[in-house]
Amino acid sequence: MTDETIEIEIDGKSLSAQPGQMLIEVADANDIRIPRFCYHKKLTVAANCRMCLVEVEKSPKPLPACATPVAPGMVVQTHSAKALDAQKSVMEFLLINHPLDCPICDQGGQCELQDVAMGYGKDVSRYTERKRVVADKDIGPLIATEMTRCIHCTRCVRFGEEVAGLRELGATGRGEFTEIGTYISHSIKSELSGNVIDLCPVGALTAKPSRFTSRPWELEQMPTIAPHDCVGSNMYLHTRRQEVMRAAPRENEALNETWLSDRDRFSYEGIHSKERLLTPRIKRNGKWVDVDWQTALNVAKIGLEKIIASHTAEKVGALISPSATTEEMYLLQKLLRSLDCHNVDHRLRQADFSGQGLAPNFYGTPIRFKELSTLDSILLVGSHLQYEQPIVNLKVRKASLAGGKVMALNPIDYDFNYPLHAKVIAKPFDMLNNLIAIAKVLAQGSSQGLPGTVAAANVEVNDNIRAIAAQLKASNSSALILGAIAFNHPQFNAMYELAELISDMSGSQLVCLPEGANSAGAWLAGAIPHREAVSLDIKKPGLDAKRMMEAKLKAYITFGIEPELDCANPSIVKRALDEADFNVVVTAFSSDSIDAFADVQLPLATFAETSGSYVNAEGGWQTFKGTVKPKGEARPGWKILRVLGNLFDVEGFAYTTSIEVQHELRKQLETLQIKNRQERRFNMDTPHIEGLQRISTWPIYRGDSLVRHAESLQQTTTNDPAAVAMNSKLAAELYLKDGGEAVVKQQYSEVRLPVRIDERVPDGCAYIPGGYSETAALGECFGKIDIERS
Numbered sequence: 111m112t113d114e115t116i117e118i119e120i121d122g123k124s125l126s127a128q129p130g131q132m133l134i135e136v137a138d139a140n141d142i143r144i145p146r147f148c149y150h151k152k153l154t155v156a157a158n159c160r161m162c163l164v165e166v167e168k169s170p171k172p173l174p175a176c177a178t179p180v181a182p183g184m185v186v187q188t189h190s191a192k193a194l195d196a197q198k199s200v201m202e203f204l205l206i207n208h209p210l211d212c213p214i215c216d217q218g219g220q221c222e223l224q225d226v227a228m229g230y231g232k233d234v235s236r237y238t239e240r241k242r243v244v245a246d247k248d249i250g251p252l253i254a255t256e257m258t259r260c261i262h263c264t265r266c267v268r269f270g271e272e273v274a275g276l277r278e279l280g281a282t283g284r285g286e287f288t289e290i291g292t293y294i295s296h297s298i299k300s301e302l303s304g305n306v307i308d309l310c311p312v313g314a315l316t317a318k319p320s321r322f323t324s325r326p327w328e329l330e331q332m333p334t335i336a337p338h339d340c341v342g343s344n345m346y347l348h349t350r351r352q353e354v355m356r357a358a359p360r361e362n363e364a365l366n367e368t369w370l371s372d373r374d375r376f377s378y379e380g381i382h383s384k385e386r387l388l389t390p391r392i393k394r395n396g397k398w399v400d401v402d403w404q405t406a407l408n409v410a411k412i413g414l415e416k417i418i419a420s421h422t423a424e425k426v427g428a429l430i431s432p433s434a435t436t437e438e439m440y441l442l443q444k445l446l447r448s449l450d451c452h453n454v455d456h457r458l459r460q461a462d463f464s465g466q467g468l469a470p471n472f473y474g475t476p477i478r479f480k481e482l483s484t485l486d487s488i489l490l491v492g493s494h495l496q497y498e499q500p501i502v503n504l505k506v507r508k509a510s511l512a513g514g515k516v517m518a519l520n521p522i523d524y525d526f527n528y529p530l531h532a533k534v535i536a537k538p539f540d541m542l543n544n545l546i547a548i549a550k551v552l553a554q555g556s557s558q559g560l561p562g563t564v565a566a567a568n569v570e571v572n573d574n575i576r577a578i579a580a581q582l583k584a585s586n587s588s589a590l591i592l593g594a595i596a597f598n599h600p601q602f603n604a605m606y607e608l609a610e611l612i613s614d615m616s617g618s619q620l621v622c623l624p625e626g627a628n629s630a631g632a633w634l635a636g637a638i639p640h641r642e643a644v645s646l647d648i649k650k651p652g653l654d655a656k657r658m659m660e661a662k663l664k665a666y667i668t669f670g671i672e673p674e675l676d677c678a679n680p681s682i683v684k685r686a687l688d689e690a691d692f693n694v695v696v697t698a699f700s701s702d703s704i705d706a707f708a709d710v711q712l713p714l715a716t717f718a719e720t721s722g723s724y725v726n727a728e729g730g731w732q733t734f735k736g737t738v739k740p741k742g743e744a745r746p747g748w749k750i751l752r753v754l755g756n757l758f759d760v761e762g763f764a765y766t767t768s769i770e771v772q773h774e775l776r777k778q779l780e781t782l783q784i785k786n787r788q789e790r791r792f793n794m795d796t797p798h799i800e801g802l803q804r805i806s807t808w809p810i811y812r813g814d815s816l817v818r819h820a821e822s823l824q825q826t827t828t829n830d831p832a833a834v835a836m837n838s839k840l841a842a843e844l845y846l847k848d849g850g851e852a853v854v855k856q857q858y859s860e861v862r863l864p865v866r867i868d869e870r871v872p873d874g875c876a877y878i879p880g881g882y883s884e885t886a887a888l889g890e891c892f893g894k895i896d897i898e899r900s
């Protein structure tokens with residue numbers, strides 16, 4: 111964009127425009143409505159529907175406003191007789207084949223074609239021949255197709271090519287025989303596929319889970335914040351009579367633009383899960399009994415009091431979901447600390463806490479998400495970004511499309527929807543040495559010396575390492591992105607310190623993208639054992655998530671999690687919870703596993719049913735209100751904690767709204783000095799792992815209890831069943847084959863899993879995901895495993 115402007119006239123109004131703008135953009139910016147179907151501001155111009163024809167002075171024929179650049183002195187009429195005649199003619203052509211049965215179409219009432227037809231269509235059709243019929247396609251559990259309704263605007267096709275980076279939908283045939291579909295009959299796999307539902311201007315692509323369940327005029331549109339990643343995508347929940355019926359993106363140019371990931375769009379289905387816990391329950395004589403809130407909270411309070419009286423408060427520990435609201439985090443830690451207990455943590459999958467005392471106020475990004483799309487170079491460290499943070503990945507893809515170079519250091523050779531300039535695929539415990547190697551190459555010819563332990567490390571430097579270092583050094587703007595694999599790695603602290611060192615040496619930004627919607631909020635609210643709210647260090651820190659489980663405490667409080675599916679080492683977690691004397695479980699979902707270890711279950715409202723705030727990785731606070739009443743007897747987490755606080759007679763727990771809780775915390779935060787850089791120690795010791803190494807991540811639709819209960823997401827082909835994946839070389843060595851069964855042993859446990867051959871897994875490693883009951887008996891995400899034929 112330049113500062114130069116030109117003057118044009120549309121419908122008699124004098125307007126300023128910038129050279130290169132299309133007429134439709136200038137009209138939109140000035141509230142002049144031009145009908146359109148194929149144009150979308152986030153997609154390239156196709157100009158194939160011709161609905162936007164307008165009259166332009168001196169042009170013999172009407173011109174498409176979406177494809178006509180402005181010119182000085184241009185005079186445009188959007189509603190002259192000539193323009194209207196052209197628009198009405200196009201409408202008549204479009205309706206030749208489009209079915210005229212809006213009452214039975216799911217899009218009825220929110221259909222761009224229906225709306226435009228009201229303004230530009232005729233009430234009587236002159237077309238009496240047979241309409242064309244197109245067979246529907248099955249493209250998976252998320253999107254329903256009625257391809258007879260398609261008007262070939264190609265928005266869905268362009269979205270796949272230009273935004274999602276996956277050419278899944280395309281046009282075949284010509285003229286009347288044009289059809290939109292998948293080139294090969296298959297389910298759509300994109301993690302952003304649901305956006306074509308919003309883009310499709312007719313009822314050809316609609317949301318399968320909510321299809322034919324409601325009409326748009328019955329729905330209320332409630333703004334909220336997405337509860338899964340550290341971006342804080344803005345979204346709407348569409349509700350009817352206190353039920354969430356569907357979700358849609360809410361435009362926020364700085365965060366999610368006009369898009370929403372499928373994880374955020376369809377996870378609302380979890381709210382309606384049959385496994386929702388609807389009443390408070392207590393275990394009486396080994397049997398579960400439904401009780402009222404007062405009784406359940408009293409049992410919780412008395413049980414915890416007994417443990418504290420006989421063993422001290424240090425024998426109590428609390429784990430909270432990193433997607434809980436900031437208010438829930440703040441109240442849980444406040445309650446525990448008032449009882450003289452600091453054992454509280456949200457870092458459920460982290461394995462290395464050695465640097466926590468030196469950590470920044472929270473792990474986040476020093477640059478705005480949207481700035482990522484302008485960078486020259488990006489190095490992903492331990493991240494399958496596309497499936498961890500789909501919206502951030504869009505920004506990285508934009509950078510790549512603009513000529514930026516994306517590189518990766520990962521334990522699996524992941525496919526990305528952009529090319530990688532260079533990549534290093536290393537076993538988990540070789541990742542650190544590769545970071546050291548990058549630092550060493552950067553240090554060559556530089557006056558900046560390396561810290562002793564880094565300089566002393568004996569590491570191999572290969573061409574890929576040199577290419578990564580050279581690209582970072584040559585860039586004017588670059589970033590390292592630390593993803594979930596890095597955060598959950600047993601050498602996280604050393605990796606973080608090296609990433610910081612590399613970013614300093616190369617002038618890059620260090621962007622940290624932890625899991626969960628509210629990790630930043632958790633750090634600020636004090637849901638960590640070594641700092642109180644607002645980052646005040648504690649003289650005698652409590653136990654972190656890992657040590658809490660290893661220490662076999664006497665009582666646990668779990669909040670918004672399914673411990674065996676959400677924590678790094680499920681076998682240790684199960685042992686700790688089974689052996690504890692008393693467990694209070696605040697949960698939205700019940701399960702056999704929770705029934706087995708809990709003593710009290712308190713039904714928790716989901717994100718849609720509560721109010722609160724999330725702090726995204728930029729440090730931005732976003733507050734939201736409840737959109738529907740909680741199911742059954744479930745209650746918002748902050749209210750449950752407030753009442754518990756009152757029962758324990760904790761001072762300062764008389765909140766009447768979640769906003770009061772937030773204000774209390776934010777008042778204290780006013781004095782916080784933001785510290786974004788970690789002080790370094792550079793402990794570069796790497797354990798020697800004999801034999802096979804496990805690689806584990808949480809697949810996108812297994813990452814938290816809400817998505818795990820969203821039925822349609824569970825049916826997608828992206829959601830592979832639990833398996834042990836290895837390359838064919840290892841499979842041959844172990845006499846295993848694709849589809850066969852293997853016995854996987856880790857520490858003291860073993861499970862049987864189907865074998866999947868995946869050449870992206872490096873030699874000497876096997877990939878076994880977390881978040882599945884089938885793998886929940888195993889141990890740490892990374893470390894030694896044994897695999898045998900069953």
Ligand code: SF4
Nearest residue numbers: 260261263264266310
């Ligand atoms: S399916 Fe919808 S978005 Fe795709 S080309 Fe057809 S009308 Fe356009």
Ligand code: FES
Nearest residue numbers: 146157160162176
């Ligand atoms: S919107 Fe301009 S041609 Fe389709």
